[in-house]
Amino acid sequence: MKGNIKLDATDKKILEILQKNSNITNAQLAKEIGLSPAPTLERVNKLETTGVIKSYHAVIDPAAVGLGVSTFVMVSLKGHNKDNISKFISAIKSIDEVVECHHITGAGDFILKIVCADIAAYQQLMLEKVSNIEVVDSLQSMVILSTFKDSKSLALPNQQA
Amino acid sequence: MKGNIKLDATDKKILEILQKNSNITNAQLAKEIGLSPAPTLERVNKLETTGVIKSYHAVIDPAAVGLGVSTFVMVSLKGHNKDNISKFISAIKSIDEVVECHHITGAGDFILKIVCADIAAYQQLMLEKVSNIEVVDSLQSMVILSTFKDSKSLALPNQQA
DNA sequence: GTTTATTCCAAATAAAATTTGGTCAAAAAT
DNA sequence: ATTTTTGACCAAATTTTATTTGGAATAAAC
Numbered sequence: 001m002k003g004n005i006k007l008d009a010t011d012k013k014i015l016e017i018l019q020k021n022s023n024i025t026n027a028q029l030a031k032e033i034g035l036s037p038a039p040t041l042e043r044v045n046k047l048e049t050t051g052v053i054k055s056y057h058a059v060i061d062p063a064a065v066g067l068g069v070s071t072f073v074m075v076s077l078k079g080h081n082k083d084n085i086s087k088f089i090s091a092i093k094s095i096d097e098v099v100e101c102h103h104i105t106g107a108g109d110f111i112l113k114i115v116c117a118d119i120a121a122y123q124q125l126m127l128e129k130v131s132n133i134e135v136v137d138s139l140q141s142m143v144i145l146s147t148f149k150d151s152k153s154l155a156l157p158n159q160q161a
Numbered sequence: 162m163k164g165n166i167k168l169d170a171t172d173k174k175i176l177e178i179l180q181k182n183s184n185i186t187n188a189q190l191a192k193e194i195g196l197s198p199a200p201t202l203e204r205v206n207k208l209e210t211t212g213v214i215k216s217y218h219a220v221i222d223p224a225a226v227g228l229g230v231s232t233f234v235m236v237s238l239k240g241h242n243k244d245n246i247s248k249f250i251s252a253i254k255s256i257d258e259v260v261e262c263h264h265i266t267g268a269g270d271f272i273l274k275i276v277c278a279d280i281a282a283y284q285q286l287m288l289e290k291v292s293n294i295e296v297v298d299s300l301q302s303m304v305i306l307s308t309f310k311d312s313k314s315l316a317l318p319n320q321q322a
Numbered sequence: 323g324t325t326t327a328t329t330c331c332a333a334a335t336a337a338a339a340t341t342t343g344g345t346c347a348a349a350a351a352t
Numbered sequence: 353a354t355t356t357t358t359g360a361c362c363a364a365a366t367t368t369t370a371t372t373t374g375g376a377a378t379a380a381a382c
Contacts, residue, residue, distance in 0.1 A: 005225055015226070018219035022183060026339060036362050041340070043360095052225045057218060057313040058179035064166055064213045065176070066318045072233075072265065072272055089309045096316035104233065106303040111233055117318040142267040148250045152218040155257035157227045157278040187370060200330050202371070 005050050010035065012156050014043055015052070019153035022056045059152065062115055069122045070115045070144040073130070074108035076137045084135040085109075091133040097125055108140065166211050171196065173317050175204055176213070180314035183217045220313065223276060230283045231276045231305040234291070235269035237298045245296040246270075252294040258286055269301065 007015070013033045017024060024032075030040035047053045062070065077084050085103070092101045092112065100113035112130075116122050130139065168176070174194045178185060185193075191201035208214045223231065238245050246264070253262045253273065261274035273291075277283050291300065 007226065015219070015221055019221060021217060022219040023217040025337090027337090035360095037339080038341085038363085039361050050225070051222055054220045054222050055313070056182060056184040057220060058176070058183040059215045059218060059313075060176055060180060060315060061212055061215050062315060064211070065168065065315070067315055070263075072263075093310055098310060099312045099315065100308070101310035102231075102233075102308045103306040104303040105306060106301065108303075111303060115315050121318070140267065142265040142269075142272060145264040145266060147261070147263045149254055149259060149262040151260045152216070152220075154221060154223060154226070154228055154260065154276050157282070186368090188368095196329095197331050198370075199332085199372085203329085 005052060007052070007156075011043060011047065011052075014040070014047065015156060016153065018044070018053065066117055067115050068118050070113070070147075071122065072142045072144070073112040073114060073126075074140040074142075075110040075112060075130075076139075077109045077135050078137045079135070080109065088133060088135050095125070095129050097121075098130075108138075166213055168213070168317075172204060172208065172213075175201070175208065176317060177314065179205070179214065227278055228276050229279050231274070231308075232283065233303045233305070234273040234275060234287075235301040235303075236271040236273060236291075237300075238270045238296050239298045240296070241270065249294055249296050256286070256290050258282075259291075269299075 010033055014029065017029060017032060026037050026041050026044070029044070030037045033040060035043075044053070062068070075088075077088055088110070089101065092098050092110075097114050097116045098112050099115055100111075102111050103109065104111050114122070114125065116125055126139065126141070130136065171194055175190065178190060178193060187198050187202050187205070190205070191198045194201060196204075205214070223229070236249075238249055249271070250262065253259050253271075258275050258277045259273050260276055261272075263272050264270065265272050275283070275286065277286055287300065287302070291297065
């Protein structure tokens, strides 16, 4: 039930613009895509109700709120069975500093993205929370030294419906 | 010049709410934080002008627009000098499918997040674009099988100003 | 204890979103 | 081939929301 929504060039323009800046007014959006406000709004509403647009978020500067350490962590589990995986996932979901958790192919089983205040907080988080999840076997941390690209826009492919 | 902005409990509430849903009306936001619309708006504006809130974005469903493959790629460069690093970064910035690029400690030098249509598109992207960056030494791909957490909200730490 | 800064509210105003009614053109049906 | 239906659109009215204003209350500075 996904991927079968037809998007024309106008819809794509809307998605490109709203991914870059969702605080644009409907009137301005209408002007940029070359339509009047009424059908523009209608299209945006349709994109929302069909689930193409999932949500809208403010992005904050981590440094400005005292979040100085971001990391990726590769996690290997003790067993790869469904039960262990769901135990791991539910434990991870309760840790606020873990902002992403993906099941992956390759070296590890999961990759996490963690954002927290400083190295001390990170150490404590890893020792007291992540390491303590019983099904966790090994952890490999990669500390982010600096971020050169963090686009909030996905490049839209040429539909192959 | 970062991290020295004082945020009280009300500001934090605002940030928590706007990270979760930036499309809330100012009136509703005011109600949720227990203030009237005027000072609420004033606080939001201040958070924007001081750079605490960086931007606002719509999040789209990758599957709904035909983006079926997401990966992390660990990249090692041939040399770790400034010149090679800046060559790599500028090449990466021009590839739309690369949505994130972080300089990291640990196994590789950089980690990328890539989102594209399918495995064929991914292969082509890697072969024709990423591998072709001259300073790239080795690449290790991790394909995302499924995503269990992708929070757009950072957990705000207790200020230590 | 006065002044100065903030922070806030209620109410007025301005701007924006949303609805409405109807036109037009393309596609489907007859 | 003509009619009907459908979908997308626009202009303008209406409703909702954002924003400004002026002033009160509070707390910090002097």
